[in-house]
Structures are given as structure tokens and as C-alpha cells.
Amino acid sequence: MIPRYSRPEMVAIWSPETKFRIWFEIEAHACDAMADLGVIPRENAEAVWKARDAEFDVARIDEIEAVTKHDVIAFLTHLSEIVGSDAARFVHQGMTSSDVLDTTLNVQLTRAADLLIADVEALMAALKRRAYEHKDTIRIGRSHGIHAEPTTMGLTFARFHAEMSRNLKRLRTAREEVATGAISGAVGTFANIDPAVEAHVCERMGLTPEPISTQVIPRDRHAAFFCALGVVASSIENIATEIRHMQRTEVLEAEEFFSAGQKGSSAMPHKRNPVLTENLTGLARLVRMAVTPALENVALWHERDISHSSVERAIGPDATVTLDFALARLTGVIDKLVIYPDNMLANMNRFRGLVMSQRVLLALTQAGVSREDSYRLVQRNAMRVWEEGADFQTELLADDDVRAALGEDEIREKFDLGYHTKHVDTIFARVFGE
Amino acid sequence: MIPRYSRPEMVAIWSPETKFRIWFEIEAHACDAMADLGVIPRENAEAVWKARDAEFDVARIDEIEAVTKHDVIAFLTHLSEIVGSDAARFVHQGMTSSDVLDTTLNVQLTRAADLLIADVEALMAALKRRAYEHKDTIRIGRSHGIHAEPTTMGLTFARFHAEMSRNLKRLRTAREEVATGAISGAVGTFANIDPAVEAHVCERMGLTPEPISTQVIPRDRHAAFFCALGVVASSIENIATEIRHMQRTEVLEAEEFFSAGQKGSSAMPHKRNPVLTENLTGLARLVRMAVTPALENVALWHERDISHSSVERAIGPDATVTLDFALARLTGVIDKLVIYPDNMLANMNRFRGLVMSQRVLLALTQAGVSREDSYRLVQRNAMRVWEEGADFQTELLADDDVRAALGEDEIREKFDLGYHTKHVDTIFARVFGE
């Protein structure tokens, strides 16, 4: 987690304070459930809640852990300092550290997913707004980096919106994957604790009970979670790459917003670098980094080994914090992206109508000209455009053979941009459902 | 795709014959739709179906491709050789190669997903059968490779079943991800083809139309697909790792089935290697290999670049064929796994009751003995077990202080295995819903 690529709300989910707060809630809810079952006295369960509004002293807990070498015991010791050792005496009874740790991790991941879901929704709102704004802004579509046929900037935004709507669904599924808790004891048999405790704690913490756990919650869930983050990151890279291309000097169809005050902008107006989207490209790589170790974490030995733990200490915060930041940054970029429709037109017309050559070729064959002849007709006009800078439509109109085959109106019609945009509304309806 | 790790049904999905068959169907359905729209003559559309039962000659198509350097054109040329050039003259009209190629890839991935889903269901059936068979077969649960508390072999099978049921869901989601088609033209604007053609073709091919495509179907879908395969592979590794541990000489709680005829088995009865599960561990790595390039494939340039194509030529077949083989192999392993309940008991009793020491410790404190004294009492008896090979229960029964605190019955009760299995039925109900 790198401070400059972090936002406070997501960082807070991973703070020691939050962690201890969740630990406390799990323990206190467990006490309630045990009191319900008559396993521990009601008054002890109630007394634990005295810490409800307490601040846990992280430094103090660290101090105790330095002695006990055990984080959960250190916390419980500190808890008993707050609520009194009598009240605390039944806390954690029959539970295993992992009951607390694993359930906590999933609470954190679930909350992180909530933020990410909100991030994607915000991004989608920006994309939608820009899509409608530029629904009819003509630009050239490119395959292989080469001009192909006209499309519109709105369609570009719309497809990013569609991609993000799939990511929204993936994140919701990912959230569901990890929204489970387990209070099932040392090897998952509930030997020392009733399943009712798990049910109560999970319900209060917004989770569902893990159907079958060992000492830990199975890690295929977390692997799927981080895979989903990796896909979202790749989509961010996809959008960032488009913008980086649009901003390159020779294309200049868009620019990341450049605030008036930013030094250098006016003395070197050509030198506005797409640093945000380049940065997003790098951040995407960082988020994706979590995928492989998360997959390697699945195969634990028997009822658990602890190899997954150090990995999750890193990728849990790092991947979620970075992705949250990246989504927010991308939303800002989209929101304020400066679009240059004139440059889009200029680029499209760079080869004076040549992008329509395929359409003309098709028209000639449909008009009954043989494939070979059609090709030859297009070729001789195209070459004049390519080599002498002539205008393709003008050349075609001046070519008797072409005119004979197609007629002037049809030649002109082949250069009508409306031909390319006639289904934009259809596509928008499919994407935005409106 | 390595022949020895391949099964014919999945391999067939990726054969040139299948590919050309799907190409044909897409083209023929597209002709139907165009005839419906009045764009091409009905009789031409119908004539194309003459190739319905034809064998496409792969060698001939390769031959043509060697000249045209274009696979779709080569196929269309061969098609016209079959149905006649007149019938074929409207085939592919207004379409782009990618319309065919991308839709075909998704048909193949969807069919591959169907096989994988069936594979997981078969594996789940085997796991369920073995789970019930060994529901009450006691074995020691292990954390960190160290004995913890008793569990049952049935619970082990049950948790693998639960894990695979999650994978089933993931594969169904993955199938949905890629079950889309696109017939939308060079940059996805439907400039030269009506969306109705796409709708018709998709419906006939068992797909839904991609809401918004460019020249290609967006690759976040495929990334999510291969991520799902990677998670399933990691679950295979998880199960394989458990079996490899169980079969190691010192544990010997289970063995992969060893046919009577297999050489060496009886002259060296100790030397039966878990080669299938070791192999599965390697195959899991192979399947996971697809994840990173699939993620890197998402960020294509503008309306498409072709960098994804070579990647998919490899990972499409390789990952699905390998995973199919691995799932089937694992099902066989589970089905015939030889379980040794006696060895499980012997292993559990290896330290003569010491695994119960934590339960005894807890009982002493609950009986009012101070934490320190409880610890001391357990320790002095545990040490005799550990160092002198004594029996823990016998030692405790002979220890006056322990007897004074707990009484003989309670001491014996602490060694009752029923304590650990009392919730097995509950867990089974959660897993198998019965």
C-alpha cells in the first residue's frame, strides 16, 4: 500500500483500529450467543459490551504481543484491562484464533468490496454521461492501430460502460464469495463450540456461515476474490490505454484535464503528458500481482497451514487499496477528459476518404462489376489519393468507369457518415437499457 | 495440449473440423437471417445448407490459405467449391472475419465449459459417495502438519465437495461470461450488417448477442473465464496435496488405487507412489498458466489489435483440455482411493492421547483450578507421555491432583471421540442439503 496511491476510507478498513474493533464485535456477539445457549452467564456477556465505545490501544496491544507472541491473546488481555477480568473471563471460550482472524478478514474484504462496487458505479456514471455527451461525435474506428471505419466517441464510452457493468457484477459475485464467517474450532468440527454461535456472529457481522470449514475458511474463495480484482484492473488498463493513444501527439483526440495552474502547460502547450492513465496502467499491474499468490494460497496442508497468512497481510490491503484508488482516479480522468472532436474529424480525413475504399469496392461488386475489375477501379483512384494527396471522392466522381457503375449519387452516398452511425441508438439501448 | 493429458471429447472441440463446422453454421445462419431481411435471395441462403452434412477438407483449406494468407477467405473458397460459387456468392456479405472467428471461439469455450461442468459434477458425485462412506471414519485433524483434534475422513471429502460445488458455480458463471456472439462488422457499428443477423445467429448457436462489440468481443470476458479455470485448478491442487500427504510412507492413511497387475507393487509393497496426484499438482500449474496472459489480453488497442489471438490459440485448447483431463483423473483417484482407517487410528494414537491435552487443560480450569496450576498438572503428565511413552489417560487417572479436580469419569470422558464428531451430521446437512 503506497500512500500516494491510497484513499483514506479503504485504508481505514485495514487499520489496526478497525481490525480490533471487528475482533471485539465477533467476540462480544459470540458471548451473546453463548449466553443464549446458557453456556456462559448472561451478565458476563453483557459486561463485555462495555468496550463497545472504547478505543483499543494499539500500542498497548503490540506491547502485550511482544511478550505473548500471540496477537489474539494480546488483544484479549487488553480487552480484559478495559472491561475487567471478571467480565472478560468467558470471552473467546471454545474458540480458536482463526475463528476470529478469518471471520475478520472476510468482514474486511466484504467492506472493501462494498467500496469497490461503489467505485465502479461512480465510474459507470461518468462513462454514461460522457457516452451520451459524445454519442454522435464521429471518430475513426481503428483496428491494428490503422484506420478502419467511422464510429463515434460515444460508442467508445459506451463499451467501457458495458465492460464496467460486467465488472460490477463480478465484484458483487466476489463479495458474495468472501462474505462468510466461521466459528468452528481447531479443525472445524465445532467440538468446543455450538454451531449456533457461528450462526449468531455471522448474522450480526453481515456474513453467512461457511458451510464447512477446517481451522480456516477455504481459500478458493479468496482466490476467486482476487481474480475478480485482477479482471477489473485489466479493464482499467484497457480504458487507460485508449486514452493514452488518444492523447499522443499525432492523434490528440483527447487530453487528460490539465488545470490552469499546472506549470508548463502554456509555455509548452504540446507537452501535456497522459501521466494519470500511464500511472493507471502501472497500478493495474500492481493489482493483478495479487492473482497468482492468491491461487497458490488455495492448497493448504491438511486442516490448515499458515502460509497464506503473510500473503494476505500484503495483498489484502494492497490490492483493494490500489484498485480503489485506481478506480477513483479513472473516474476523475473520464469525468474531465477533454475531447477534441475537430481533431477526430481531421484524423479521419487524413487520407482524404480512403477509409471508404472498402465500401466503394463492395458497392462496385454489388453493382455487377466483377471482383477483379472492382478492385482495379478502386486501386487506381486510391493510389492517386495515397501518392498525390488527391481526394478520394473527387477522384471517383471523375472516373468514368466508376460513375458508369455507381452513378454520382451513389458515389456520394458511400461517403455519408450516417451510414456508420445508423445503429448507434440501437447499441445505446442495449448498453444503457433506455 | 499434451496427448497424454488429453481426452478426445474436449480435444474434438478444438479440432479444425469442429472449427470449420462452426464457421459454416455461423455463415449459413447469417444467410438465413439476411434472406429474412430480404438482403439476399432466399434460394441462395438455402443452397448454402447443402454443405450441412459435408466434410470440410482441412488439407484443402490449408492449401488455399497458403495462397490467400487468410483463413476465413480460404474457408469460404472451399465452401464455394462444395455448394457451388453461385450459391456461395452472398455468404459472409457485410461481415468481418472477426464476426466469425470471435463467435466461434465463444461457441468453443461454451462447449468446453459444458464439459468442465459435467466433469465437476462427476467429481462431486464421487466425493459425496466417499464422504458418506467415511462419514464416521475417525482421523486426526492437523494444523501446520501437526496433530490437532480428531475429525473424520468424511468431513475431508465433504469439504472438497463443498469446494467443488463453488467451482461448479464459478464455471457456470464463466460459461455465461463467454456465451456471447457478435456479428457487428469492422468496428462494431453494424454499418454493413443488420443487428437482426447477429440476433439470429446467436440464438441458433446458443449464445446471446454481445451488447456492444468493436471488431471483437471484449476480452475481459475471456479473462474472467480463464481466471475461473485457474481457481478450479487450484482446488484440484488442494485435493491432490491432501492425498499426497495421506499416502506418504509415515502417514499411509490412503493410497491411490494400484491395479493388481502393476509391476513392482508386491515385491516392493512400500513403494506405491502417489504419481497421479503429483501429476495433478503439475497440471494445476499448467492450467493456471493461462490466467496472466488472459489478463494481459484485455487491453487491446482501439477497436482491436490481434495480440490476443496467438495467446488464445494456445490457452484456449491447452487450459480447457488440461483441466478436463485433470478433473477426470481426480474423479478416478477419488473414486478408487484406498482408505486405511486402522492407520488413521494408529496415527491419531501415536502420542497416546496427547492430542487431548488441550481439552484436559480446559476442563481443569473450568473445574476451578487456576490457569497456572492446570497448566502444571497437564504438563507433568504430558511430559511422561512424550518422554517415556506412557499413556496420557492412564497417567491422568493416576495423578491424584487431576483426579481430585475432575474425577475419573470426567477424565475418561475427555478422551471420548464422540465429543468431536457430534456435529458431523449438522455439517453434512449443510454441505449436502440432506
Place this chain on the structure above:
Amino acid sequence: MIPRYSRPEMVAIWSPETKFRIWFEIEAHACDAMADLGVIPRENAEAVWKARDAEFDVARIDEIEAVTKHDVIAFLTHLSEIVGSDAARFVHQGMTSSDVLDTTLNVQLTRAADLLIADVEALMAALKRRAYEHKDTIRIGRSHGIHAEPTTMGLTFARFHAEMSRNLKRLRTAREEVATGAISGAVGTFANIDPAVEAHVCERMGLTPEPISTQVIPRDRHAAFFCALGVVASSIENIATEIRHMQRTEVLEAEEFFSAGQKGSSAMPHKRNPVLTENLTGLARLVRMAVTPALENVALWHERDISHSSVERAIGPDATVTLDFALARLTGVIDKLVIYPDNMLANMNRFRGLVMSQRVLLALTQAGVSREDSYRLVQRNAMRVWEEGADFQTELLADDDVRAALGEDEIREKFDLGYHTKHVDTIFARVFGE
């Protein structure tokens, strides 16, 4: 290994025929060494060499393996069919299958490395030739895709040459990593075979003896090997990315060679796609795929488990064949790359001298103008260029304040391209050592 991305010489290294040939040589050399030691009769050792020129019948070996379920035994059986069971009776004595298999793998990887090294040398030759050809071909250097300062096309080729010279070194190191053999028995103790046999076999096979092996050669070596391939692949992607950028419609500073016969080239002269370099981008991803599983293969259980084997069956051929093909393809692309110096100049002058604004700014401050004033002076002229399409140098020359500070000559001097190329020779000397 995908046929269309394969070259025969590398494929041959991985053929069954080659494998059996290497197996034979290892066994025959081992017999010689054992005869030297007096462990087996000399005449038997000599008789084995009768198979020196024999063709091994792969189908027959497969047939035997189908029965014995053991590849090495199947081969040895076939060998005895060729040389006679008497001659063959001492073959493989005291050896373990892995002695043959692992040593063979390393022979194959070493030979593969030799081809890759030759590939890189060929690529370097092409890069060098093009570097000198375009040593002085001016083009704009770009950071962030934005025009920065002039450089030359020769420098671009030269830096790719330098990068490939590092890769050459890495491949040589990688070759050394895997150029070891082991004939050390079931757990590497030489219990049943004398180390002298290993020494003799390795010497004859062009390997050095692995200082300490178990049943297998340690896999950190192979991990390092595939990492090196991954780095080379990334360099290929780097060069491919540059060319893809250069060929995009708006830049058009270079094009992959387009043979006269290639359809479409002249009817749609704008539509020449950089498909080779896009393909190389994908192939780079494919080669890199091998890195993670190769790293995961290192941690084998005890003296060996066989999880690495299936991985290597795939990545051994796949990564080397793909990289060999990619290097050769890239060499062809470089060799025939069509460079457009005029377009380079046109692109550089796109913003009529604005790229020199930083140099002018610096000159003004060096001439004693305050930072703020310098900035203001540059800005007001730059804005006229940016907004009105004026020429920067002309504007500066017409600006009295700028002229007062710098004088006409110095202003002109700031636009001298020689300023940017004055160290090209120095850099070439560093790269090419000439």
C-alpha cells in the same frame, strides 16, 4: 507448441526421435564407462553401439509402454530388440529412470539455448545494420507518447541492439544453468553407480556433472532458465510495441514489409496492419507464461516428487519453440522494415518548432532573463503557434524582447538539429564498440 508459430529445427529437438536418440547415447556412454570400470563386460558395452545408426521405432516403443506403463523400460525393451537381449543385458544397470530423463531434458534445453542464442545474434545483426543505415535519420523522441526532443532512428535500433546484447548474455548464462547432467541413482547417493559413469556421460553429452543431485537435478536451474526466456520475450514485446506505434495511421514512420502480391495492399493502401508485431506481442505473453510454473516447480518434496514433469512436458517445448519463432519473425520484421524518413520529419514539425520551446526557455534564463519573464516570453509565442498554427521560430524572431535577449543567430541556432545528434557517434561507439 502451435504449428504456425514453430520452426522445424527447434521442433526437432523435442521430437520423440531426438529424445530416444539422446536416451540411447546416455545409456551407451554409461555402458562404456561401466566397462572402463570393469563393472560390465567390454563386449556388451560395444555391442550396444550397434544401435548407433538405427532408427528407433516410436510407435513400437509406445506400444510397449502401453503395456509396461513405463517409458524408460519400454525404450530399453525396444533397444534390446535392436541390439539383441544379450548385448542389452547390462544397459541401464544401477541407473534410475530420472538419470536418463533429467540428463536428456538438459541436453534438449542446452540445444534449445544454442538455437536461441543464434537467433538473438541474427536479430542483433539486423538491428545493427538498420542502426547504421538510419544513424542520422532524424525523428522525434517521445516521452509519454508526446513529442519531447529529436533523436534518430539509428539510436532506436541501437538501443534495441544493446537490449538484445544483454539478452544474449542472459541466454548464455541460462544455457550454463541447465548444462548439467546427473547419473546418481535413486536418491543421488551413487549407491549403485560410480560417479565416474556420470562424469563420462556428461563429458560426452556436452554437460558438466551436477555437483549434488537427488533423484533429480535441482529445479532452481530450470526456473532461472525460463526466467531468462521471459525477459527475452519482454524485450521482443518492447521492440514490437515500438513498431506498432510507428505504423499506426497517424504516425506512419515505418511499416512492416508488405509484399507486392499481398491482396488489399493497393486498393486500400492505408490499411496495412502491423500484424506481425501484434502477433509478437501475443507470443511474448505466451513465452512469459512459462515463468510462474517454472518457479513453482522448484519446491519439490524431499528427494523428488513428479509434479514438475507435466509442467516441463509443456513449457519445455512450448516456450523454446515459441521464442525461437518469435525471434526469427522479429528479425525478418527488422530486416525488411520500411522506414519513412519524410514522415518522421513531418511528424516532428507537426507543431512548427514547439518542441524546441524548452531549449529556448533555457537559453533565455542563461542569457540573464528571469525565470518568470523567460516563461512569459516563450508562452506568448508558443500560444500563437498552438492556437493559430504559426511557426515558432518565425514568431520568436519577430518578438523584440526575445531578439533583444538572444539575438537572431542564437534563436536560429536553437532550432539546429545538429545540437541533438552531436553525441550519436559516441553512443554508437558505446553500443557497437567501434
Place this chain on the structure above:
Amino acid sequence: MIPRYSRPEMVAIWSPETKFRIWFEIEAHACDAMADLGVIPRENAEAVWKARDAEFDVARIDEIEAVTKHDVIAFLTHLSEIVGSDAARFVHQGMTSSDVLDTTLNVQLTRAADLLIADVEALMAALKRRAYEHKDTIRIGRSHGIHAEPTTMGLTFARFHAEMSRNLKRLRTAREEVATGAISGAVGTFANIDPAVEAHVCERMGLTPEPISTQVIPRDRHAAFFCALGVVASSIENIATEIRHMQRTEVLEAEEFFSAGQKGSSAMPHKRNPVLTENLTGLARLVRMAVTPALENVALWHERDISHSSVERAIGPDATVTLDFALARLTGVIDKLVIYPDNMLANMNRFRGLVMSQRVLLALTQAGVSREDSYRLVQRNAMRVWEEGADFQTELLADDDVRAALGEDEIREKFDLGYHTKHVDTIFARVFGE
């Protein structure tokens, strides 16, 4: 970088203080070189060194950066606050931010490599000591987790030593890869700065000049660097896996050191978890995470894009700090690993001599018994051992047919462990060169 997996010396390399110190040194040395060239006044160059012993105020620099949005400018501003704006006026002249940033990164990576090299040397010393200590400690070698033939614990340590000696070499090569600097300007042409400045700065910073750079140092170097770290991490996993296996309850051939004070150790003497090596397994995954993004960082656009930067901000510190910690932790584990030779013997004898069955089989055939008969003889005795718990040697001695073929002495000789250890000295000489 996770505090609990960090050591101060490596962390310090990545602190802002260290970074600014290196920035300062690069700038000051550059001033010296420029003074030597007569480009700037000598007294200004000397005056800059006034900051030699100054503490740079990180908070102040951050404050300035918050305004300027540029880290290098913020630093230079702060530097001029320290040395005076007059002294500072020529600092950074003709340089580009990347000249400082990239050279600094390589200084940091080089220093990190130095620490890692020392770490590996310390680990090798521990491994060597333990290897000699247990040179003759017999244990069973295992393939597939199954008993194979005897080996010694010393050989296990020796092979880890050999593996780490290869890693030492890899780290030295990796260090060399990144020990370059570049002061070459905006696109690497030295337009505004003389190559002599680069030469001087590099020499003073312990680097060599990058033969050809663009705005940045080529990233294939860094990719190779992080690959080397990934291989070292996998070797750590390899050793950790061995120890985890040795410590598992049923094997118990070794234990991580357990300090007397550690709670729970004596009341539950069976419950000592190999948590350090499990943790190392996870840390290995974390280090390896850096490999893929480092490879993805190689292909920058044209003369640079900044996508690599955010990646390196994370993986630079994270991978080196984690690997440093892991190597040190592993050294501690090896150093204090508790070895149980008695358990090793007990494990080996678990199947009462059956591990020798292959040797007996071989001896019978060598004594002229047919393959089939030999097999039958071994089998009937092996089965009594396996099924009835008899002793293999005793059974063979009592089998008239076996005795007839081999004689009593040879039978006994087949169980001589010296047979398996006779080449241990040879192997040690190969590993330790002594």
C-alpha cells in the same frame, strides 16, 4: 512492505531520507563534473557540497511538492533553502528528472543486492555448518513422499548449500544488471549535457554508465533483477517445504527451535508448529509476485512512459525487504533447527528393511536367478514383512531359495548402510570444494 517482515537495514535503503541523500549526491557530483568541463563555475559546484552533512527535511519537501506537483523540483527547492539559491542555481542544469530518479533507483537496487548477497552468504555458512555436523546422520531418502533409499541429513543440507551458491551467483549477476546509471537527458541524446557528467556521476556512485538510454534506463535490466529474486524465493520455499515435512507429527525428524519460554510447548509437547517455515512459504509467494509486473514493465512506449514507476514504487522495496527478511529468518531456522537422528532411524526402519528390497532383487538377478524368479522370491518375503510385520532380513535369511542364491553374508551385506554413504565425501568435496 510489512513491518513484521522487515529488517531495518534494508528498509533504510528505501527511506525518503536515503533517497534524498542519493539525489543530493548525484546532483553534487554532476555539478563537479560540469565545473570540470567549465560549464558551471567551480565555486558553485563546491558550494553545493555544503549540504553534505545536512539532514534533508522530508516534511518540508513534501510540502513543496504539494504545491509544485513535482518531486525533483521540490527537492531542488529545498536544497536551495539549505545551500542558498546562489550556490544552487546551476544544480540539475541540463538534466532531466529521470536522470536522477533512474540512477537513484539503481543505486538502491544495487545496495539492496549487496544486502541480499550477504544474506545468502550467511545462510550458506549455516547450511555448511549443519551439513558437516550431520554428514553421516542417516535418514531415508524419499521420492514421491515414499521411502526410497538411505541418504544422510548432511547431503540434504549440502544440496541446499549448492542451491544457495547458485543463487549467490544469480544475485551477483542481478546486481551487475542494475548497477548502471544514466545522465543523458530528455530522450537520451546528451543534447543538453555532456557524457562526461554521466561518467563522473556513475563512477562516484559505484555504477557504470548505461551504454544507451532513452529518458530512462531500459527495464529489461530490472526485469532480470526481479526474476533473480523470484528464483531465490523459490529456493527458500524449497528448503522451507523440506523442514515442514520433517516436522510433521508422523515424521518428526526435525523441529524449528522452540525457546524454553514459549507458552504451550511443554503442556502440549506434540504441538510445535513449523510456523516459521510455513511463513517462509508465504513470503516466497510474495517475493515472486514482483516477477510478472517487472516483465510487463519492459515494453514502454517510445522513449518512455511512466507506467513502470508505480510498479517499482511497490516492488522495489517490497520484494527486496521481504526477501532480505526471509533469508535472515531461514538462516535462523537452519542455524537452530533441532535434528532428531533417532527418529530418522526409526522412520527408516518403519518397514523393517523393505526399503532394501530393490537391492536384493538386483543381487538375485546378478547372481543368475531369472528376473521372474527373483521377483517371486523377493515378493513372498516382502509380503510377510508388509502384512505380518516380520523383519525383511530375517525372512530372507530363512528363505532357502534366497540363501541358495546369495548366501548369508551377501544377504546381510545388502542391508549395510555404508553401501549408501560411500560417496558422501565425494559429494561434499564437489559441493564445498574441500
